[in-house]
Amino acid sequence: MKPNLLILSYQLDQHLAQIATDFHVFYAPTAEQRAQTIAANGDKIQVVLTIGSVGLTAAEMALMPNLTLISALGAGYENIDIAAARARGIVVSNGAGTNDACVADHAMGLLLAAVRGIPQLGVAVHQGIWRTALPLPPSVSNKRLGIVGLGTIGRQIAKRAAGFDLEIAYHSRSVREDVSFEYFDSLLKLAQWADFLVVATPGGAGTKHLINREILDALGPNGVLVNIARGSVVDTEQLAQALRQHRIAAAGLDVYESEPKPPEQLLHLPNAVLTPHVAGWSPESVDETVRLFLDNAQRHFAGQPVLTPL
Missing domain, CATH: 3.40.50.720 (NAD(P)-binding Rossmann-like Domain)
Structure with a gap:
C-alpha cells in the first residue's frame, strides 16, 4: 500500500504524476484546501511535502498522529516548526543543493x-x-x-x-x-x-x-x-x-x-x-528537487537516514 502524502505547495502536473507513482497524494496548495484536507484526512497523512514559505505548523502536526516525515522542496524551511517535529520524532529534510x-x-x-x-x-x-x-x-x-x-x-x-x-x-x-x-x-x-x-x-x-x-x-x-x-x-x-x-x-x-x-x-x-520568486525554478532544478524528495522518502520508509536531514 502506498504511503499517504500531503502536498502543500504548487506542483506541475508532470511532477504530481511522478510523485503519485510512489504515494497516495492529497494535493492542497491553497489555504482553504490545506485546512479542509488536514481536518478531513489528518489521521491518514504519513508524509508532508511543503516549501519554506508555506511551512507546516505545530498545530497542524498535532492533527496528523501518523506523520513521520516532513520534506521541504528547496533549501528553505523557515516556516516549518522544526522543534515541534523533533519533539514528536518526525524526520525533517530539505532540498539542499538541488537549485x-x-x-x-x-x-x-x-x-x-x-x-x-x-x-x-x-x-x-x-x-x-x-x-x-x-x-x-x-x-x-x-x-x-x-x-x-x-x-x-x-x-x-x-x-x-x-x-x-x-x-x-x-x-x-x-x-x-x-x-x-x-x-x-x-x-x-x-x-x-x-x-x-x-x-x-x-x-x-x-x-x-x-x-x-x-x-x-x-x-x-x-x-x-x-x-x-x-x-x-x-x-x-x-x-x-x-x-x-x-x-x-x-x-x-x-x-x-x-x-x-x-x-x-x-x-x-x-x-x-x-521577478515572481522564480530564482530556483528551472526544469532542471525542479526535476532534481523532486528526485531528491523521492530518494529521501524511499530511504525513510526503508529505515535508512535521509540524505538531507535538518
Whole structure:
C-alpha cells in the first residue's frame, strides 16, 4: 500500500504524476484546501511535502498522529516548526543543493539588470529613445560585492561574481575557513564597504528586517541591493523609501514580504527590478528537487537516514 502524502505547495502536473507513482497524494496548495484536507484526512497523512514559505505548523502536526516525515522542496524551511517535529520524532529534510546553481544564476541576472538598468533600457527602445538621450549605465565589473550569508547558494554566487572581476567579501554568523574572501563581523561594515549587496541568508525570525534603513543608508546612493533569500529579510517599506529618494541606486528582488501578492510599494519604481520568486525554478532544478524528495522518502520508509536531514 502506498504511503499517504500531503502536498502543500504548487506542483506541475508532470511532477504530481511522478510523485503519485510512489504515494497516495492529497494535493492542497491553497489555504482553504490545506485546512479542509488536514481536518478531513489528518489521521491518514504519513508524509508532508511543503516549501519554506508555506511551512507546516505545530498545530497542524498535532492533527496528523501518523506523520513521520516532513520534506521541504528547496533549501528553505523557515516556516516549518522544526522543534515541534523533533519533539514528536518526525524526520525533517530539505532540498539542499538541488537549485543552488539556478538561484545563483538568477541573482547575477538581477544584479546585471539592476546595475545596468536593462529593463528601463528596453522600455526606452520601445519608446524610440536612443542611447544619446540616456545616462550612461554603470559597469558591473571591478566593483565590490558583499554577500550576506555564505552558505551553498552564497558560494555559488561568489563563484559567478569572480568571473566579473568583482572583489568579494561576506557577512555571516561565523567565519568560513574554506574560503579566502574577506569576512566582516558586522553587516553594517560590509554594507559600507560594498558597491553591491546580495542577500542569500536563511529566512525566519532571526533575520527578519536584517536589511533595514541603517544598512541601506550604509550601502549608499550608488549601491545596489539584490535579494534572492526570503522577503522577510528586507524591510520593504524602508527599501521603497530608499529607492524613491535615491538613497540607493537600484534593487533586484525575487522575494517579498507580501508573497504571493506583489509588493505594492515597489511596483512602479523604475529602479526596482522584480521577478515572481522564480530564482530556483528551472526544469532542471525542479526535476532534481523532486528526485531528491523521492530518494529521501524511499530511504525513510526503508529505515535508512535521509540524505538531507535538518
